[in-house]
Amino acid sequence: MFKLSLPALFALVLGSSTAWGCNSNPPAQAQNPDIGYVDVNSDITLRRMVVHTASPKGTVLLLHGFPETLCAWKDLSLALSAEYEVHAIDWPGYGFSSRPLADKFSYSPKDYARVLQEYIKKANIAPSMLTIYATDIGALPALLLALEDPQIARTIIVGDFAPFNRPQYMHDRLQSLKSEPSATATLAAYKNRTGGEILDTALRGGLPKEAQFEVSADFKDDVSRGWNHGGMTSADAFYYYYSNFTRDEDYLEANIGRLKTPVKVVWGEKDIYIKKEMGIEFAQKINADISLLPDIGHYPHLQSPKQVIEEIRASFR
Template identity: 65%
Template structure:
């Protein structure tokens, strides 16, 4: 049985004077634990809606829009850098201020959400019982990344790629999730989710792409810091990766899993968004983390 999620499950949570996060919370008085989902680009918390509903019979489930995404705040860059390190701080504040029991918490983080969770875990090893990560770039290995992502990290192409992405909103929302997959593996996201991404794309002077490019401008710095601190990562980690990920190749996941001695699951026929392409697999991964 799964829950229907209505508007009462979605509200805003004030992190500090500059940032309010739009979040979704499903509460279960008899919970076996808590799950916190962290989305990637160009997603919003609606990416997790069906998965959250499927887990709500047993767990408290949280998800939020990162600053710069969906309907969460978008402070000016002199107030908030949108770097992985700054996102890690937001994640820490959210967990502390909501009073989540971290000894019974699984964090499931994908794409841009994964490095902030791991940066936080380096500083606070007890931040979660388990962290499940995948389809992200823990280390500075441009050769494993899609060409436009390499260009966003540094150099003269950065501003041009950002401008092109801002012009191509509709194409990004239509094709990002299935790009590179064979026709038989392609899938549809819900109209509600697509509408939410479109509605939240631009707020004030900042677009989702702008937030993404700010993140990338600090990406190499924070990747290098994480790699240098790898020995301090003590939180149990599982790595889940789409075999057909076009954006960040599975070799990145294999290196990370080997270096932190984590279990690695390569998902056959799956691309960059396992939770959208095969949500049941994501539900199963979360349930397994509590056993």
């Protein structure tokens, strides 16, 4: 049973059903997603989703990107739950997780790595049986954690993110977030739009009309309702993340030789936000396998979940 902190209870009282989104009916053979809250430290309460199974072969932890919430993983989690226990969280600043002031929590990749470590411990997940699948803003924290604790997972699968400071491989909007004054101007542009509008634009990015895809109404609604939660928008959290991003990219690259946790790279070949060349360079530097998914953009887990499920299953073989 989930322990509800005061912030979580407060959220429930004030419109509580919004905090329990992405709960549409699962397939008959699947377990219901268990969505609730867990305190990982005195400042951070995470909303999490767990899908249990009777005899799991292992545990999968799914880490979302921008502008997503844990609801991005609902269908994929239900499919995997036939074999594995599946966890997903809202990062601080997203969905209905905590949003401390930036002077208490920097929203940097290093801070997210600490939250990830605390969650794995609090959830009593056995690292030796854990595969982490991390995309976009979720990937660098997972790798930073692996530098400090090589046994944190049996495998980490990462993709469609920026491990190194290579602005030439990044979309202009993401480049602009790396430094001032362009970062503040980009944040202002984000804040003139709703979370739902930003999500719709992001999902279409770079894909021809015939390759564009839809996501569930539950997911869209969850992003919209959680966008401005606790006095901070998810765009603010993204801005703060990027204000420390170059520092943490440089740290990873300087210490890449210490990365001992097995890593697999999965990348959308048509990703316009973080070009595939970034993934290829990263895979070469760590001597890892890379799967380039043809005709797939920045969100493989949403555009082609079957391929992502197969990559996760392969990590347990």
